[in-house]
Amino acid sequence: MELIALYGLNLVYTIAVLALVVLGLAVVFGLLGVMNMAHGEFIMLGAYSALIIQQAGLPYILALPMAVLVCGTVGFLVEYAVIRHLYRRPFDTLLATWGLAILIRKAVEGAFGRDYKSIEQRLPGTVSVLGVDYPAYRLALLVVIVALFAGLLIWYRRSNTGARIKAMVQNPALASAVGIDTAFLSRATFIFGVSVAGLAGVLLAPLVRVEPYMGLDYLLSSFFILVVGGLGSLEGLLVGSTVIGGTDVVVSAISDKTAGYLSILIISILFLWLRPNGLYAKR
Amino acid sequence: MRSVSGLALIGLLAVPFIWDSFTAYQLGLYILYGMVGQGIALCWGRAGFLPLGQALFFGIGAYLAGSVLRSEPGWLLIVVAFAVACLVPALLAWIIGALVFNRQTGSGPYFSLITLALAMLGFQLANSMEWLTGGFNGMTGIGGLPGIDTYETLYFVIVGVFACTSIALAHVLRSPFGQLLSAVRENEDRLQFFGFNTGLLKAFAFAVSAAIAGLAGALYAPHQGIVTPQAVGFLLSAELVIWTAVGGRASLAGPVIGAVLIGFLAAGLRDDFRYWEVVVALVFIIVVLRLPLGIAGFLSQMLRMIGITVDRPRKPERTNELPPNSSEAAPDLRFVDVYAAAGPVKILNGLDIAIKHRGIHCIIGPNGAGKTSTLNAMTGKLPIVGGSIHWQGRDVSDIRPYLAASLGIGRKFQVPSVFTGLTIRQNIDIALWANRLSLSDQFSMEPYRWKTALLDRLETRFPFLRDDDQLAGALSVGQRQMLDFAMTFVTEPDLVLLDEPCAGLSTAETRQMIEAIAALNTETRSTSIIIEHDMDVVEQLSDHVIVMHNGTLLANGTLQEVRDNPDVKKVYAGGTK
Structure with a gap:
């Protein structure tokens, strides 16, 4: 019984973390059509922001605004210098952001070195849930993620800005004709997406290895989730996270990590073959 | 070269x-x-x-x-x-x-x-x-x-x-x-x-x-x-793509130039300069944004500026005439109670059509009647959710576009759709190869010599088609329509689907196009289905008119019969039936 509860908690936790990781890419790729190959690198920048805060001896909570500052600034510069010219040219954005990913990786490697960094846990200890002692930080993270998604969902459905974004996604020409500043809105959406990635980096930093190449795994799992779930809806994002996270956890438990990775890769290829628009296609 | x-x-x-x-x-x-x-x-x-x-x-x-x-x-x-x-x-x-x-x-x-x-x-x-x-x-x-x-x-x-x-x-x-x-x-x-x-x-x-x-x-x-x-x-994979991009992806020399150049530079600089790879990544981004053809493309542009051009190898003369490709069987196209939908919107709503005679069949109807969707459904562009479609006895209800073409269904879209980055000659070559090119032909130079009697007649009718080296993207909209039209007929399809072939044409061009459609339809003994709004065009071309409304068949017959039909009068007078 306790074992099942533990597996259940682990599964929920894995899915929630994946949903958090994919959110930034889902915004940028799903809404703007920009396949941001540097998505994982923005998560990495978030984690290094936490490292900077830790090294400076400041309260850990400041890592969150720090990550938004770092990723937002980089995101703004990138949007201004590169992405702005490439909307509706998905292939070129793929290449340019991929170059950007390499650039960020190598710059961080040059500045911080290639070795693993560790970020201290701020919520040590465990909490008893369903008869299982579960790490407190993981539980707190779970709560934060659920709150974040709920808030975002309500805001996107109710707010004016959400409606404007939907209009821009549906028909950019018409949207700008009725007075929506699509250039500004696209930029804001892009910056929002990469900042969310940065926040994910801060939240995950204490739990994972922090190093310049950490982003690639996040990019690929985010991509797999979007392939399975489809673009443009939160439901798809959650279903995709469940399928990918669930498969990974189950197969990795039975066999090993490589088998888990292989199985989600095969699932993604099968989806591209049989259901190229994913389970919840809105476009 | x-x-x-x-x-x-x-x-x-x-x-x-x-x-x-x-x-x-x-x-x-x-x-x-x-x-x-x-x-x-x-x-x-x-x-x-x-x-x-x-x-x-x-x-x-x-x-x-x-x-x-x-x-x-x-x-x-x-x-x-x-x-x-x-x-x-x-x-x-x-x-x-x-x-x-x-x-x-x-x-x-x-x-x-x-x-x-x-x-x-x-x-x-x-x-x-x-x-x-x-x-x-x-x-x-x-x-x-x-x-x-x-x-x-x-x-x-x-x-x-x-x-x-x-x-x-x-x-x-x-x-x-x-x-x-x-x-x-x-x-x-x-x-x-x-x-x-x-x-x-x-x-x-x-x-x-x-x-x-x-x-x-x-x-x-x-x-x-x-x-x-x-x-x-993946690190080597990444570098391979960078070398290819920087050297130039459009030529065979480019990737080698890129690999050798960056390889030697990296061997010299990597150890002394910590941010060397950052510089390479920056160069890569600049190449993506500003120099898509890389160093090789840049070099050949420089050479052209000082007057040295690398001659494109001349394509061989067309000397090998192929026999006509059309079949003798009478057409047999049937839509049986076909339904199609996009989300909540019903596009086709129990459509029944039967076409069993050669000649020109015009589909008319108000906007949103489902005319283009009808063509999409029979060429695999629009999945149908009910009923069935048959062509020459074969069920083509959920056929893939390339298979529809190989069954002799040729299609021209409303917006001219040609290979804009290729020359006229290359565009026509591809149409000529449709349904004719075997696997071994794909690697032989022989298909460049192919020609057909029909191609000759098309070139006489549209002389600009002989302008081999002109890029299709440089043609006017009217000429692109005609190129697209010619390419559709060059494949010698048994069933030709033309979606508003005269859209965007001048009066003179429209006349030329109508003549061409009528003449080619007779010459190739094919069956054509044409979507048209212009009733003058319908009057001059049609043997048979199909009127659609709200995704169903409203009436069909000769133009006169259709005109006298009270339902048609109602719809066209603004009623909704």
């Missing part, structure tokens, strides 16, 4: 004598990387899809050759091992390509990310399968090729293999297959309506690139004497 390549080869062979054998040894490695880059250029520069995990195939080739070379084998076994090192990656690439490209047209990012993920997987497997690959420390103790000194003569073997693959690739690029890949890049959807399974074309190109990568990897094993998981990883 040939003399330039010859000079380059002589230059490569002279390197060990001009510099030293160590420089040649290093150069050998960069040439191997350049070969992989040539494969990437075939996929990306030519066919328009980007493989991001090419090191996977390079590494598989290297491990395969390495495992054989460890046991000091004879030449026969080595040749077999090298062949396997080409075939295994090719097969793997073909399967991946066939799966991923099956339902995805266009060059979206999905394929690129899947290949990247595969390279990641390869890296993990190479690390974990110690019994096979030697794990993290790599496969060591790989011997050289018998009788060939790794640091002296292996370089000449590499240059020899490189010359052979370059010649083979140059032929592939010139052949009809290469031209079809250009058409995939330009307009994959249109190519499917000429009966080509573009997914398989792309998968094959990907397989060729993987075979070359495997061969280069097989040479890498004796060159280095060790193969580590780095040889399959």
Whole structure:
């Protein structure tokens, strides 16, 4: 019984973390059509922001605004210098952001070195849930993620800005004709997406290895989730996270990590073959 | 062009004598990387899809050759091992390509990310399968090729293999297959309506690139004497794409120039300058934004500015006349109670149509009646949710576009859809090859000589079609309509679907187009279905009129019968029936 509860908690936790990781890419790729190959690198920048805060001896909570500052600034510069010219040219954005990913990786490697960094846990200890002692930080993270998604969902459905974004996604020409500043809105959406990635980096930093190449795994799992779930809806994002996270956890438990990775890769290829628009296609 | 390549080869062979054998040894490695880059250029520069995990195939080739070379084998076994090192990656690439490209047209990012993920997987497997690959420390103790000194003569073997693959690739690029890949890049959807399974074309190109990568990897094993998981990883994959992009993806020389140039620069600078790779990444971004054809493209532009042009090889004269392609059977097209929907909107709503006579059938009806959707449904562009569609006794209800074309259904879209980056001659070639090109023809130069009596007549009717070297993208909208129209008829389809063929044409052009439709329909004894709003056009062309309204058949018969129909009068007078 306790074992099942533990597996259940682990599964929920894995899915929630994946949903958090994919959110930034889902915004940028799903809404703007920009396949941001540097998505994982923005998560990495978030984690290094936490490292900077830790090294400076400041309260850990400041890592969150720090990550938004770092990723937002980089995101703004990138949007201004590169992405702005490439909307509706998905292939070129793929290449340019991929170059950007390499650039960020190598710059961080040059500045911080290639070795693993560790970020201290701020919520040590465990909490008893369903008869299982579960790490407190993981539980707190779970709560934060659920709150974040709920808030975002309500805001996107109710707010004016959400409606404007939907209009821009549906028909950019018409949207700008009725007075929506699509250039500004696209930029804001892009910056929002990469900042969310940065926040994910801060939240995950204490739990994972922090190093310049950490982003690639996040990019690929985010991509797999979007392939399975489809673009443009939160439901798809959650279903995709469940399928990918669930498969990974189950197969990795039975066999090993490589088998888990292989199985989600095969699932993604099968989806591209049989259901190229994913389970919840809105476009 | 040939003399330039010859000079380059002589230059490569002279390197060990001009510099030293160590420089040649290093150069050998960069040439191997350049070969992989040539494969990437075939996929990306030519066919328009980007493989991001090419090191996977390079590494598989290297491990395969390495495992054989460890046991000091004879030449026969080595040749077999090298062949396997080409075939295994090719097969793997073909399967991946066939799966991923099956339902995805266009060059979206999905394929690129899947290949990247595969390279990641390869890296993990190479690390974990110690019994096979030697794990993290790599496969060591790989011997050289018998009788060939790794640091002296292996370089000449590499240059020899490189010359052979370059010649083979140059032929592939010139052949009809290469031209079809250009058409995939330009307009994959249109190519499917000429009966080509573009997914398989792309998968094959990907397989060729993987075979070359495997061969280069097989040479890498004796060159280095060790193969580590780095040889399959994504880092090498990334560098390969950067070299290809910076050197130039549109030519065969570009990737090699990129690999050699950046290779030597990196060897000199990497250790002293910590941010060297940041600079390379920056150069790559600039190339993507401002210089899509890379150094090679830049050089040829410079040469053109000072007046040196590399002549395009002249296409052979059309000397081989093919017999007509149309069938004698009377047409038999039936829509039985067909339903189609997009979300909550019903597009086709129990449509019944039967066409059993040759001649020109016009579909008319108000906007939103489902006219274009009717054509989409029978060519696999719109999935139907109820009923069935039959053509010549075959159920075509959920047929794929390329199969519809191979059953003799030709289609011209409302917006002229031609291969804008190709010349008029190339556009017509592709139409001429539709349903005629066999697999072996794809790699022969013979199809460039093909012509048909119908093509001659079309060229007489539209003289601008003889302007071989003009780019289709440089034509006016009216001329593009006519080129598209001519291409549709050149395939000699039994059933021609024309969606508003006169849209966007001037009065004079409209008259010319009407004449052409009438004349060609008679000459080719085909059956045409035309969507038209202009009643003058309908009056002049139609043998039979089909009136659609709200996704169903409202009336059909001769134009006079339809005009007298009270239901039709109601709809056209503004009623909703």
